[in-house]
Amino acid sequence: MTGRGGMRTGRRPTMALAMAALIAAPLPAAASEPAQEPVYSFHTLLVPQDAPAIGETRTSDGGWVRGGLFADRSARLDRAIASAEDGFDLAEGQLLALARSRMLIGCTIDRMKIRSGRPHICLADRDGDGRFDAWFPFFDEIMLFANVRKVPMAKMKPITAAGISPVDIAALATVPTRVGFELAPRNGRLAFCRTVDGKSDGYCTHDGPGLDPSGQPATARARGGEFAYRRIGKSFEVSVISPVPVQRF
Numbered sequence: 381m382t383g384r385g386g387m388r389t390g391r392r393p394t395m396a397l398a399m400a401a402l403i404a405a406p407l408p409a410a411a412s413e414p415a416q417e418p419v420y421s422f423h424t425l426l427v428p429q430d431a432p433a434i435g436e437t438r439t440s441d442g443g444w445v446r447g448g449l450f451a452d453r454s455a456r457l458d459r460a461i462a463s464a465e466d467g468f469d470l471a472e473g474q475l476l477a478l479a480r481s482r483m484l485i486g487c488t489i490d491r492m493k494i495r496s497g498r499p500h501i502c503l504a505d506r507d508g509d510g511r512f513d514a515w516f517p518f519f520d521e522i523m524l525f526a527n528v529r530k531v532p533m534a535k536m537k538p539i540t541a542a543g544i545s546p547v548d549i550a551a552l553a554t555v556p557t558r559v560g561f562e563l564a565p566r567n568g569r570l571a572f573c574r575t576v577d578g579k580s581d582g583y584c585t586h587d588g589p590g591l592d593p594s595g596q597p598a599t600a601r602a603r604g605g606e607f608a609y610r611r612i613g614k615s616f617e618v619s620v621i622s623p624v625p626v627q628r629f
Contacts, residue, residue: 418531420481423452424523424629426561426603427552432620441615443562444570444607445624446578449523450552451477452628455486455544461503463515463539467495475555476503476544477522483531484510486544487518490558504536511541523559524574524583524629549626563602563624565591565616570602591616603627 428447432438455476462469476486484505491498499517506514514536520527547555560575570588573580592598597610605624609616 417533418481418483419528420479420483420485420531421526421528422477422479422487422522423526425450425452425549425552425626426624426629427549427626428624429553429560431605431623432618434620434623437617437619439612439615439617443564443573443575444609444616444618445563445603445605446560446575447562447624448552448555448557448560449574449629450489450555450557451479451522453478453480454547454549454552456547458543458545459540461512461515461539461542463537465495466537468492468501470501475547475557478544481531483508484512485531486512487522489522503539503542504531506533506536511543513538513541515539552626563588563605568593570600570607572603 426447427450428445430447431445455478457470457472457474457476460470460472461474470488475489477489479485479487485502487500487502489500492501494501494517496517497519499519500522502516502518503512504514504516505512516532516535516537520529558577560578562573562575562580563570564573564580565571566573566584566586569586569590571584571586572588573584575581588602589600591600591609591611593611595611597608599621600607600609603624604622604627606621607618608621609618
């Protein structure tokens, strides 16, 4: 409707208010939208276990420091879990690497031989009650690689429920494990290498400090520690100035 002088009058303000109210109203949730799949990953902790004490001198043709690789959160089973069908048996007290996930997931650090191969055995708490009630095999690497993966819900098999007790990081210094690390001379540098059963498996970073081959006294820093050393033939005489601390990789 047009009033005098060509000015518009009538219902436009009412329509604008109605439109604003419609825009501000919340949209209904889509009923068919699927729930987000949980994901998980592992973060590695380096725990030195074998190194010269401060002031002690060792002559070594191998690693200057050796230790274990663990997850940054660990726990032990409060009861044994077995599967005759799949061929595995986890004892009470079995050490587990706990994953970073909104679902409680714990996996064996070492691979285990079962009917389907040599995976890590992973346990999961599907109902969120704090106890594991299912398991699934995990064939990739756990330590040193913080890859994010989807939880394989469809591959899980039920188990008798089992709980866990947390393990303090300080207690890991005396826990043996097949998978570890060493700081050792490699190609003229003090390299970080992964070990299996005490021997390097070939995975080394080669990003450590260069080593003086002259045989004169020298120092080197690596992974937060400091060492005094000198080369003697194919070996090194090594003493610790400051120890390598427990640390995230």
